[in-house]
Amino acid sequence: MIFFWSVLISGLSLFAGSGLALGAALGLTGLLLLHFVAGGITFVAVDAVWNVLNSFTLSAIPLFIILGEIMLRSEISKKIYLALSPLFQNISGGLLHTNIAVCTLFGAVSGSSLSTAAAVGSVAYPEMTERGYDRQMVVGSLAGGGTLGLLIPPSLSLLIYGALTETSIGRLFLAGILPGIILASMFMIYIYLRCRQNPLLAPRIESQLKITLIIKNILAIWPFLIVVIAIMGSISFGIATPTEAAGVGVIATIILGKFWGSLTLKKLVEAIYFGTLLYASIMFVVIGATILAQAVSLLGIPQIILETVRAADLGPLAVLFAVILVYLVLGCFFDGLSLMIMTLPILVPLMVGLGYDPIWLGVIITIMIEIGQVTPPVGLNLSVLVSVTKEKVTLGEVAMATMPYWLILLVGIMLLTAIPQIALFLPSKLM
Amino acid sequence: MGAQTRHSTLCLLSRRTEVFVTPMFYFMAVLATIASVMIIILIGGSVTMRYLTYTPFRFTEELVGLLMTSAFFLALPLVTLHSKHVRVLILISSLPDKIKPWVAGLASLFGVVFCAWFILLCIPWLEFAYDRQIKTEVGRLIMYPWMSILPLSMLLTIIAFIIRCVSDSLKVAE
Numbered sequence: 001m002i003f004f005w006s007v008l009i010s011g012l013s014l015f016a017g018s019g020l021a022l023g024a025a026l027g028l029t030g031l032l033l034l035h036f037v038a039g040g041i042t043f044v045a046v047d048a049v050w051n052v053l054n055s056f057t058l059s060a061i062p063l064f065i066i067l068g069e070i071m072l073r074s075e076i077s078k079k080i081y082l083a084l085s086p087l088f089q090n091i092s093g094g095l096l097h098t099n100i101a102v103c104t105l106f107g108a109v110s111g112s113s114l115s116t117a118a119a120v121g122s123v124a125y126p127e128m129t130e131r132g133y134d135r136q137m138v139v140g141s142l143a144g145g146g147t148l149g150l151l152i153p154p155s156l157s158l159l160i161y162g163a164l165t166e167t168s169i170g171r172l173f174l175a176g177i178l179p180g181i182i183l184a185s186m187f188m189i190y191i192y193l194r195c196r197q198n199p200l201l202a203p204r205i206e207s208q209l210k211i212t213l214i215i216k217n218i219l220a221i222w223p224f225l226i227v228v229i230a231i232m233g234s235i236s237f238g239i240a241t242p243t244e245a246a247g248v249g250v251i252a253t254i255i256l257g258k259f260w261g262s263l264t265l266k267k268l269v270e271a272i273y274f275g276t277l278l279y280a281s282i283m284f285v286v287i288g289a290t291i292l293a294q295a296v297s298l299l300g301i302p303q304i305i306l307e308t309v310r311a312a313d314l315g316p317l318a319v320l321f322a323v324i325l326v327y328l329v330l331g332c333f334f335d336g337l338s339l340m341i342m343t344l345p346i347l348v349p350l351m352v353g354l355g356y357d358p359i360w361l362g363v364i365i366t367i368m369i370e371i372g373q374v375t376p377p378v379g380l381n382l383s384v385l386v387s388v389t390k391e392k393v394t395l396g397e398v399a400m401a402t403m404p405y406w407l408i409l410l411v412g413i414m415l416l417t418a419i420p421q422i423a424l425f426l427p428s429k430l431m
Numbered sequence: 432m433g434a435q436t437r438h439s440t441l442c443l444l445s446r447r448t449e450v451f452v453t454p455m456f457y458f459m460a461v462l463a464t465i466a467s468v469m470i471i472i473l474i475g476g477s478v479t480m481r482y483l484t485y486t487p488f489r490f491t492e493e494l495v496g497l498l499m500t501s502a503f504f505l506a507l508p509l510v511t512l513h514s515k516h517v518r519v520l521i522l523i524s525s526l527p528d529k530i531k532p533w534v535a536g537l538a539s540l541f542g543v544v545f546c547a548w549f550i551l552l553c554i555p556w557l558e559f560a561y562d563r564q565i566k567t568e569v570g571r572l573i574m575y576p577w578m579s580i581l582p583l584s585m586l587l588t589i590i591a592f593i594i595r596c597v598s599d600s601l602k603v604a605e
Contacts, residue, residue, distance in 0.1 A: 019523040020538035021516030024545040031548055046549070046556045046581070053503060054496030062467055062499060063474070240478060243495070247474025273464045277515065280463070280506035285517050287503075338517070 004037050004299060022338055023284030030291035038298050048294040049287045056243055057163040061282065063246035064154055066275035067253050068115030073267040074257030077106055077119040080224055081127075083217045093191040094202045095133065096141045099124050100191070103145030104184045107152035108228045109249065113373050117146025117381045121388040134201040136401040137194075139385045139393050144187050144405025146381045147370035150336070152180035154231055154249075157340060157369050159242060160286070161362045164341065165348050169242045170235050171427035172362045178422050179363055179412060186408045194404075223260045227252045236430055282337065289341030302346045306353055316354040317417075323347060324368065324413065331372025331379075340369055363423040364413060371409050374402045438600070445597035449512075452590055456509040459587070463505035466498045473498070490570030497567075497577045504584035511542070511591035532599040539596035546585040546592065553582040 011029035088097035153173030162169035231249040234240040257263030376399040481487035
């Protein structure tokens with residue numbers, strides 16, 4: 001065991017710390033473990049990589065990434081943003097609420113929090129800074145709201161969780177809906193209270209807005225809602241698998257972008273091209289983590305940890321607390337997906353063995369990953385927003401502005417632990 | 432002086448290699464894009480066939496998997512050349528500027544080791560598939576042409592890592 005942990009920790013620290021591509025760092029550490037600790041069975045690595053890449057379920061990853069890119073380039077996100085802007089105009093916080101609402105809606109078609117933060121951020125940031133909103137408050141709401149893209153289905157993390165743990169992806173997707181909406185509401189309550197306390201953070205427009213105009217604006221985004229229903233409805237009602245739903249979603253988004261947005265052939269080609277490159281960079285992490293996970297699994301580490309925890313006679317809540325702590329620490333250094341792939345082979349048998357529901361666990365892990373996405377220095381959402389602001393707001397400032405949302409996500413975990421039915425209600429009723 | 436000459440030659444060689452391989456990497460990335468388009472068409476077509484004519488394509492799942500694998504490995508060299516990977520930069524960003532390129536060069540060397548090791552593992556695996564003419568279960572597609580993309584892509588990724596390594600060392604010299 002000591003040899004295993006030495007190779008694992010020193011390998012990861014050296015390779016990942018040097019700035020090597022994370023996928024190669026994880027994969028190289030996995031190969032070292034297979035070679036030196038597992039008796040030279042490195043040949044299993046190629047098969048493991050081949051099997052992961054040939055998984056039909058995981059084929060949804062590039063499709064959801066491409067879908068997000070098409071949405072971004074066809075300016076659909078801009079249209080939705082402008083349609084929802086008047087809705088919160090007279091409420092304390094104004095467009096900051098719109099950020100959360102649009103992130104929630106955008107999350108319902110995009111599987112990644114990065115695409116959500118980038119798509120909404122690129123529209124909202126220039127508009128809001130021009131209107132005199134506090135820059136830090138704006139980026140905080142965008143970083144926090146962006147995390148919802150990972151929880152509200154379709155979600156890349158729930159997809160990978162389902163594929164790796166052989167848990168129903170349809171049920172996982174349904175389980176993410178209510179917690180996502182509750183977290184969005186909590187974000188909005190925070191914005192309301194904060195802006196009521198300090199009105200300078202969000203200048204209010206004192207104009208009487210006609211309710212008919214608000215309704216008209218909301219109704220105007222019906223084509224977008226059709227895509228949301230097409231994706232989620234087909235998965236929930238068993239009409240299509242998540243991969244098929246993603247494929248159909250891409251086609252629906254292309255049609256939507258053409259007739260409702262500003263999609264041209266050039267923009268479509270660009271979206272698929274850059275989406276494919278983004279997929280390659282994400283998938284490199286997945287294959288590296290797969291090799292490492294294979295080594296960890298073959299060495300029987302999950303069983304050893306499970307037995308150690310059982311022998312320590314810790315209660316399920318104490319173990320959950322320890323797991324959250326580990327995720328918070330590791331979330332500072334690793335990106336969410338690689339963290340999940342590395343830890344799932346150990347975590348899922350451990351937690352399910354302690355009596356936790358695997359669907360509920362998928363939602364909890366996704367929220368932990370969301371927290372990692374907004375935890376410096378690796379927090380990818382933070383980096384995206386720094387570039388959205390053209391570096392007018394530093395990474396540290398974005399991180400500080402995101403801190404309240406970080407805490408709200410933790411409160412969300414406590415809420416889900418106290419009332420697991422928040423996540424389990426919809427899957428039990430609909431599937 | 433000798434070391435300086437060797438370094439200049441290495442840089443020149445690296446730049447020439449970069450000029451030579453970059454169009455190839457772009458071409459591969461375009462092929463990866465075409466693979467993504469084919470995935471979308473295949474899935475869309477399969478769902479349509481299933482609900483309209485009740486005759487879904489039998490080979491959809493297998494072909495989508497193979498296309499997804501191809502898309503990843505075809506795009507990997509360009510992603511590496513442009514350093515677009517997910518990376519942990521906490522340590523390297525806190526180092527003094529003079530040391531940074533050395534550490535980045537070392538990271539590229541680790542990348543070369545990983546890819547080379549992976550190629551060595553791929554060769555017997557590919558030979559096995561070729562010798563037995565292994566085919567997919569449903570569609571009976573011969574697998575070795577698809578599998579050969581793995582070592583080929585890793586070889587080109589090694590070249591991309593080396594180019595990155597040399598360009599990082601160039602920063603040291605500057």
